[in-house]
Structures are given as structure tokens and as C-alpha cells.
Amino acid sequence: MLTDTDHAHLRRCVELAREALDAGDEPFGSVLVGPDGGVLHEDRNRIAGGDATRHPEFALARWAAAELTPADRAGSTVYTSGEHCPMCSAAHAWVGLGPIVYASSAAQLTAWREEFGAPPSPVRPIPIREVAPAIDTEGPVPPFDEEVRALHRASLRERSSRP
Template sequence: MTYAADMAISDDDVDHVRRCVELAREAVDAGDEPFGSVLVDAAGRRLFEDRNRVGGGDPTRHPELAIALWAVENLTPDDRADTTTYTSGEHCPMCAAAHAWVGLGRIVYAVSAAQLTGWLREWDAPAAPVAPLPITTVAPGLVADGPVDEVVETMKALHRAALR
């Protein structure tokens, strides 16, 4: 596995990202877009997980936003800062902003917004309604690591399947 020098993606990170991919698959099976996310505490325990739920008509039902909302209700500010959010795709601007506003910690994403944008262009699919900005452009103080090479092709296949 090869990562940029500033990234510190561990085997545990990859395991959590794989759970996000499973959640993304569940989302596709339910008729939603392929996104899944997991919130993990400093000890590595999974605290909360969700999948995309936009198929019901609310385009804001992203799992990353669900994590931010859950964290505000269930964790202290210090505990939120010590978490890691794992996700199948780099946060959209809405989710990156929510993540920053509630003070969540590190983010590890399976595929980047740039990768997804490229795939959608390749498939002549409609673009997202918001700019595909990197997390740290929206929220410069956040730490975000990704993509995770081990799952990129699986995620590409899930996005392709969701378009059908």
C-alpha cells in the first residue's frame, strides 16, 4: 500500500474503512447512494455508524452528517475531538462543515471527492449539486487522510452500480 508522506493510515484504519464499504453496499441494496460512515473513539471502539439515506427524499441524509448530529447529543466536546470518523467517500462541503462545527477529530476516507467526480464524468452521470471540495478546503483545521487504496476499486464498482 502506498500513501502520501503526510498520511498515517494504519491497518486498524483500513479495517474501519472496510466497515464503511459494507455500509455503502447496504445503502446501494436499499436504493440509496453508496456511502457509509463509522465514528470511533480514542480507544478504537465503534460508537455510531450509519449509511446514506437520501432515497427517502431528503438529500441531506448523509451518514457523515448523522455522525455529527449524534456526537453533539452523546459526547462531550473533549470526547468529540478524540474521535475518528471513517467514511466511504470524502465528506461533501455540508458534512465537512458540520464535522468542523461540532469539533470532531480526524477523518479517514476511502475515496476522494476528486476520484468520485472523475468517475461521474467518465460515466456521463450528473454532477453533484455542490462543488466537490476537499474536506480541508471547507474546514482547514481538520485532519483528513485518504484515499485508502485497498477499497478504491470496490467503491468505484458500488458507485457504478448505484447509477444503474
């Protein structure tokens, strides 16, 4: 059962996803919370510059590898607006981070993209547990999933209106 604190971290992820959208990026945001419950690092999607690997979940894994001990990484939780893609799931596992709580699932995003008429993702939407089975996960989490859906709808509308 998720707590009010978990919900506050997910709220921040949605805010970061909105910041990404406002900056012309796809709407994803993530927060790394340490073993003591404090926010250690946060990021948003930054792929608009052309590097499609600049996902916030990947950035958090790299930051954690450079800045945290293995024990602190294992005791930390990643909150994110969307379930990790396979690249980010693998990075999370290789770095040894703890649980992941996601607002919306990869299956939901796949269905939304189809509903909105977007092309399919170039990477198969494999659930975190299939890529990194030892990682505890929680998600999707209403009502945050519906907020993320609205951001993706706005993102796809915005991209389709560009020349």
C-alpha cells in the same frame, strides 16, 4: 501510515455503502470511532426517501453533538467511504470531531460520475481541507477506493435503468 485497525474501519464503511446501495440509496457509509478505539456509531446514506441531507457523515456529527463531550468528539475519528461533501465537512468542524479517514476522494467521485455519464453533483466537490482546514484527513486509500468506485458504477447503472 494507516494500521490494520484503520483498514478494518474502512472495510466496514464499504460494507455500509453496499448496504445503502442494496436499500436503493447512493453508496456511502461512515463509522465514528472513539478515543479508546471502539466504534461509537455508524450509519449509511439514507437520501432515497427524498431528504438529500441524510448523509451518514452528517448523521454522525449530529449524533456526536448530542451524545459526546467536546473532548471525546475531538478525540474521535470518522472513517467514511467517500470524502465529506461541503455540508458534512462543515458539520464535522462545527461539532468539533477529530480526524477523517476516507476511502475515496471527492475528486475521484467527480471523475467517476463524468466517466459513467452521470449528471454533475448539485454541490461543488470542495475538499474537506478547503471547508475545514484544521481537520486532519487521510485518503484516498487503495484498494478501498476502487471498491467504492465499483459501488458507484453499480448505483448509477441501477438508477439509469429505473423507469
